[in-house]
Amino acid sequence: MTIDPLTPLSVAATAAEAYRRRIADAETTPVDDYAACLARFAEPLPERGGEGEAIIRELVAKAEGGIRAMTAPRFFGWVIGSSHPTGVAADWLTSAWGQNCANMKAAPAASAVEAVVAEWILELLGLPCESSVGIVSGATVANTVCLASARGEVLRRAGWDVEADGLFGAPEITVMIGADAHATVFSGLRYLGLGAKRVVTIATDDLGRMLPNALEAALGKAHGPTIVIAQAGQINTGVSDPFDAIAPLCRAAGAWLHVDGAFGLWAAASPKLKHLVAGIEQADSWGTDGHKWLQTPYDGSFAIVRDEAAHRRAMEITASYLPSVGGGERDPSAYVMELSRRARGFAMWAMIKQLGREGVAGMVEADVEVAREMAAEIAAIDGATLVCPAEINQFMVRFGDSDALTLATIEQVQRDAIAFVGPSEWRGQWVMRVSVCSIATTPEDGRITVDAVRAAWEKVRARG
Numbered sequence: 001m002t003i004d005p006l007t008p009l010s011v012a013a014t015a016a017e018a019y020r021r022r023i024a025d026a027e028t029t030p031v032d033d034y035a036a037c038l039a040r041f042a043e044p045l046p047e048r049g050g051e052g053e054a055i056i057r058e059l060v061a062k063a064e065g066g067i068r069a070m071t072a073p074r075f076f077g078w079v080i081g082s083s084h085p086t087g088v089a090a091d092w093l094t095s096a097w098g099q100n101c102a103n104m105k106a107a108p109a110a111s112a113v114e115a116v117v118a119e120w121i122l123e124l125l126g127l128p129c130e131s132s133v134g135i136v137s138g139a140t141v142a143n144t145v146c147l148a149s150a151r152g153e154v155l156r157r158a159g160w161d162v163e164a165d166g167l168f169g170a171p172e173i174t175v176m177i178g179a180d181a182h183a184t185v186f187s188g189l190r191y192l193g194l195g196a197k198r199v200v201t202i203a204t205d206d207l208g209r210m211l212p213n214a215l216e217a218a219l220g221k222a223h224g225p226t227i228v229i230a231q232a233g234q235i236n237t238g239v240s241d242p243f244d245a246i247a248p249l250c251r252a253a254g255a256w257l258h259v260d261g262a263f264g265l266w267a268a269a270s271p272k273l274k275h276l277v278a279g280i281e282q283a284d285s286w287g288t289d290g291h292k293w294l295q296t297p298y299d300g301s302f303a304i305v306r307d308e309a310a311h312r313r314a315m316e317i318t319a320s321y322l323p324s325v326g327g328g329e330r331d332p333s334a335y336v337m338e339l340s341r342r343a344r345g346f347a348m349w350a351m352i353k354q355l356g357r358e359g360v361a362g363m364v365e366a367d368v369e370v371a372r373e374m375a376a377e378i379a380a381i382d383g384a385t386l387v388c389p390a391e392i393n394q395f396m397v398r399f400g401d402s403d404a405l406t407l408a409t410i411e412q413v414q415r416d417a418i419a420f421v422g423p424s425e426w427r428g429q430w431v432m433r434v435s436v437c438s439i440a441t442t443p444e445d446g447r448i449t450v451d452a453v454r455a456a457w458e459k460v461r462a463r464g
């Protein structure tokens with residue numbers, strides 16, 4: 001019998017579809033933990049190759065018990081989009097087509113789709129149309145690409161070419177960052193030689209918003225090249241910095257303003273919510289995720305820079321063997337860190353087509369509505385305290401005003417597996433953190449989750 005090497009594709013498609021049909025009602029906690037998964041996968045390095053169909057069937061059999069139901073409608077951990085089936089299907093094709101998306105001459109369709117998505121995303125988020133967009137793997141990388149552009153440009157204005165000469169002997173750059181910035185932005189600062197600790201920390205309010213007067217005072221003391229890093233969507237509270245107040249301060253000081261908007265920037269897509277990020281379009285660069293509120297599959301993000309020349313100077317790759325573009329055309333690799341990479345634009349394109357401008361706005365608004373209702377209902381539970389309201393899609397709550405009781409309640413919710421919520425630390429206290437970021441979540445899912453949380457807390461309380 002001859003073996004058809006393409007059969008693994010249909011086996012995978014069937015398994016994927018079966019999984020997604022089950023997941024809507026699935027328990028939200030995987031049955032098997034890491035150790036159990038490792039035990040199933042661990043085996044000596046295979047000496048001989050196997051057969052594709054059997055390998056894919058084995059993968060499904062071994063992995064599925066440890067696949068966390070992140071696409072389920074009552075999954076509220078971290079900040080996770082739903083990996084929408086349309087985006088997933090486009091992503092399958094991306095792999096099947098096997099395009100190396102480095103270059104527009106080599107991969108014309110992938111490059112053209114990126115160019116279109118780049119324009120759409122600026123329009124969708126209300127960002128300056130002259131900006132350039134790199135499609136990268138996640139907000140961590142998107143922020144790093146933007147900060148590399150910032151680093152190059154603020155030094156160029158000070159008469160230094162960091163792309164050619166590096167940082168040794170360069171004028172010092174002052175980096176200012178809010179006290180409640182996301183941990184991954186510091187990774188970017190490390191990669192770029194700017195130092196995770198060598199920053200001026202700007203004080204924030206009790207929800208994590210940068211205080212404009214603190215920024216103004218710090219800018220008043222700074223000399224030379226300066227980068228200010230703000231954020232839309234604090235990871236715990238969801239609040240955004242007051243861009244309307246801080247952008248003019250940065251402009252007056254000649255500082256580059258970058259915004260980490262991994263999920264919060266999507267408020268700009270909603271006419272009802274865009275006031276929460278008012279003034280965000282005045283920044284110089286923005287990083288945001290597709291795999292959060294655009295519901296694309298993992299992974300995909302946008303590195304957006306107002307000054308295209310600065311973006312290109314920081315990222316462009318040229319080599320004699322690479323077909324050169326010229327003529328103002330957009331080469332995908334001119335805006336990202338990698339040369340060879342996945343054509344993520346296909347999934348982005350599919351999701352924007354799936355939702356449209358109205359669909360994106362409606363989904364963001366619906367998630368925020370569910371978060372607000374859940375927060376209000378959980379706050380009404382006897383013994384629960386709302387630590388921060390749902391300004392957007394995130395909120396936090398404590399139980400019995402104790403770390404131990406709060407953590408026990410979270411663990412109980414996870415064990416009961418009707419919904420998934422996670423822990424976080426905020427202002428020195430452990431909290432239950434809820435993030436609503438899925439197009440699959442309905443108000444009914446919110447109500448079921450509130451009941452699950454109430455039941456879990458009652459069990460914890462009964463145990464004493």
Ligand SMILES: Cc1ncc(COP(=O)(O)O)c(C=O)c1O
Nearest residue numbers: 079138139140182184235260262
């Ligand atoms: C505000 C913020 N910035 C950055 C990140 C990192 O994003 P990614 O995991 O896509 O790299 C996150 C992730 O949740 C985030 O919420």
